[in-house]
Amino acid sequence: MTSPTDPLVALGWSDRWAALADAAAEELGRDDAVPGRVIRHDGVAVLVATAEWVEQRSVLPAVDPVPVVGDWVLSTDESVVATLERTSLLRRRDAMRDVEQPIVANIDTVVIVCGLDRPVKDGRIQRATAIAWDAGAAPAVVLTKADLVDDAEATAKAVAGANPGVTVIVTSAATGEGIEEVRRLGADHTVVLIGESGAGKSSLANALSDGDVAVVGAVRAGDAKGRHTTTSRELHPLASGGVLIDTPGIRSIGLWTDAESVAATFDDIETLAGDCRFSDCAHGGEPGCEVTAAVARGQLHPDRLDAWRSFSEEVEASERRAEEQKWRRPEAPPASKQGPRRRGRT
Structure with a gap:
């Protein structure tokens, strides 16, 4: 069990992370590796905080996924040897x-x-x-x-x-x-x-x-x-x-997401769409479209519907490109494991 006096608790340490760290260390056979959280990214190295120290560590090439700020990792005196399974x-x-x-x-x-x-x-x-x-x-x-x-x-x-x-x-x-x-x-x-x-x-x-x-x-x-x-x-x-x-200032936010996240962002439109006459309604003037009807009666701002269309098109284009790249490079390795991602509001 995690002790309330453990210095890592202030960084978000919990019994879940302790169990993952123990399992990862056993799988790697690294009893010299200690858990810590990445608190800053410094070029090719990361700054890791453990219960005993806060120091820079290089990242072994085999570590997948490559750790980013917020990741929990296993680290030795020389380098980061593992990234624990992410929650998000x-x-x-x-x-x-x-x-x-x-x-x-x-x-x-x-x-x-x-x-x-x-x-x-x-x-x-x-x-x-x-x-x-x-x-x-x-x-x-x-x-x-x-x-x-x-x-x-x-x-x-x-x-x-x-x-x-x-x-x-x-x-x-x-x-x-x-x-x-x-x-x-x-x-x-x-x-x-x-x-x-x-x-x-x-x-x-x-x-x-x-x-x-x-x-x-x-x-x-x-x-x-x-x-x-x-x-x-x-x-x-x-x-x-x-x-x-x-984080540093972000000038642009390109979407790297899927239709589910767009639906969560525009769940008012998704709710209205549930009452459309056709299940595949594109909300572009089809008869019985509840979404465009909501725009007509002032319940939904047309700019929001335009934003939903733009996001949906961007995600669809991204998915097409990803599919094309997969067929062009069949030998490419699978995407790095990112851990389970929750969907919708919590």
Whole structure:
């Protein structure tokens, strides 16, 4: 059984992870390997925190999947020798290549940080929500810098209306507004902050931790864009309980997901679709379409239906490309094991 005094408990250690670590060490025959969590990625090495030390370790080429921040691993004095089976993986499509880009692992909540000192874009929130559901994590939107605007609550209401079922919290690191609510959201969980550069992730991380865990940079007055003050993904245990992962600013969120995650992101449309006359209704003007009827009576905003179409088409195109690549390279090894991913809301 895990002891409450075990230093790893502050990083999210549990009996489940202890059992997985014991099994992996036995399978590898490595009684010299100790469990730890990856708290930062440093190029070709990772920074691992164990019960005894926090040190950089290289990763053996045979380790699959390659560990990312948030992973639990087995490590020796020289290197990481195994990655324990994940509970979740936040991932996106690489902006330069048509491949999966892992972001962080073993997270429970994805906090989508949006600064109120700039336009809050529904499309960006919906994309972040989709990759959160894909990971098996619960999405939440945190609107920062409420002290800089007069209509924060109106914006929050609009965001909540455009993203049904997603928690929306208004915060100000300067005044402390909403910080306790966000802290409760992450209590005894692993929470990752994602958002644009300058959106206020670092200030929020500092406010949540009651300390300076992240460097805060200036934001350009002309366009409210900030410098990338967080240069790498980094994990921080919180004194109030739970674990926080801060990330660098993300300019684009390419979808690397499936139809189920799109359905979870737009479950209001999926619910309406259940009453369509035809089970394969594409919601494009077919007779008896409840979705387009909801648009006509003002129940569903047409922009949300357009976003659903765009996401669905993007996922379908991705699946076609993946199938084509599989046939072109039949000798390719199977995808790295990522562990079971929960579906839908929890």
